[in-house]
Amino acid sequence: MGFTMGLNLLLLVAMVATNILSLYHLSSTIQAPKPPPPQQVPDHLLHQLHTIRATINHLTRHHPGSSSGVSSGNSKPPVPSDLVLYSHLSPIASSCHDNPDLLHRYMNYTPFSTCPLDSDLAESLVLRGCHPLPRRRCFSKTPTKPTSSLSQDPFPSSLPDSNVLWAKYSCKSFDCLNRFNPNLGFDPAHDIANFMTYKSELDLPIPQLLQIAKAANSVIRLGLDVGGGTGTFAARMKLYNITVVTTTMNLGAPYNEAVALRGLVPLHVPLQQRLPVFDGVLDLVRCGHAVNRWIPVTALEFLLYDVDRVLRGGGYLWLDHFFSKGVDLEKVYSPLIGKLGYRKVKWATASKTDSGGLKNGEVYLTALLQKPVSK
Template structure:
């Protein structure tokens, strides 16, 4: 209490001194009808400096003044905590300064020459929020023998090895990738049946999805596949005259290159980045295997509301085999999804029966949700 009274007294004295100096300054300088006398002295610089010092002191003391009458209560921050969190996870260039070693390695290249083949280093920066990346004075490497004709079918029998530019992976050809990664989408023969079969309630075959949309008089023309891998979903939808762009990251394999070679569009963005799509123009957003319980809850909430931003009224959000611990699905993710206020067209759960799922008590969720149409 004594500190507060003393501080208020100091502020009062400073304000009085400021007013006296201001009146002196005005009375000595405002003479509108008489020309200045050559003998009149200007306001001393020392006096003006003192005036500025007093005003700065008042501003400083005002910022330090407690918001209550007790000295033990700390002033509350006016910045929302979720914005502070988002400033650490959002992909903004200002976060580059937090990773100087990675940035130095990435920027250590020869200007006006071929850019280094260091996708893994670029993605390490992107995932830490240093994006877009400021490498502007080198040339991207392209295949020495570009393919003269790419297949129009998004499910080609093979992908051209002449298009390979990567060097860091164990496999140096698509033939090798097809042989050792049969279930990751590189084998287009296996991928040809993806999204077409119904084995359990967790599956949503594309013909059923299109039938649901048709019955609701809701046309699907444009879509976004978040975590699209090699673009199998976008490829299948292309056969139904639906344009789908896939967000990809080359984590362990050249997913983006494969998507492009199938005649599709890979968006090289991490999950925490704002979708590079205009507001309210997309008919469908699918969240694939990449959207699961390892994402921080707040970041996932940002993701869902950004999905809401790009979806039009009547559009669909498809959570495809989202997995989490069973208890977390009920206590965390179900209420989180419920914040959107979407209509539940499909909601199916089932146990995740692999070794990790059994150990951690994990479950799958497949949900098709429809955004309300504004009235």
């Protein structure tokens, strides 16, 4: 009911605005004894009319009651729904109002008491573009008996289970997660050789990366790992005294907690969120497996230009094993990346050989690109 009334009101405002513009033209024509030369409508009136029309178009496309927050107008490849949400384009946080049921549940709490155990609800809102979340006046729940002795080593032999709230997860320990899939990154000792070996042209070991920067009279001190999982890349860079923060989401497992338990900084932000970093201050941005062909092209374009915003002149963008269909890499993604005007330090491609890659004709791309010092 409220949606229909609001839409009717906007339609009425649009009709009134259109009539005002028509009267404006009519009055200017009558006052002149001869047909005057064509006059342009003032820019502010055109802007208001365009705003009204854009709002109406948005509302008429909106489907109340949809729980996914993703438009169903175009057919999409069958990908996990959480990944689709993870890359949903939402330039501003108005999406909080597009999910009133979730927002009501999130804000239905008792002030000045312990917050509900609803981090999964919070993440659902974040993935739907409601970010930053509304602030609340309650105390976050912490583990009952956390260990006080945390390792300074970013590659500890194990991560302490007692420092995580496991209630919302099917696994109740890091050992369970490792048994389920040892490649998830929850066994730091298992990942200690990552980013250090060269197996194919798609690999860029960290020593080689640092040598490239040194040869270019550049320096890498500060970096950002976009979609960095449990923070293995940041952990390895820490051993070189390089500070890297990791953006990650808790998609079915405590990724943020794992990053923090390794003595690293997790940023709980989705791909569609503007990077919480000031302009031109980073030396390196790495985009791993979270950045791939499942991201809508427009969302990926916004991400690339936001990376450009935070990189300093001479800084590096590293697309690490980006995968897409081979034809899309040639016709869509290569031109999109090329718009940045970065220097290609490394550009390597290879066929993706797993079942999904063979079925869809997918390829990997590893690219190291350097931002111009000035434009």
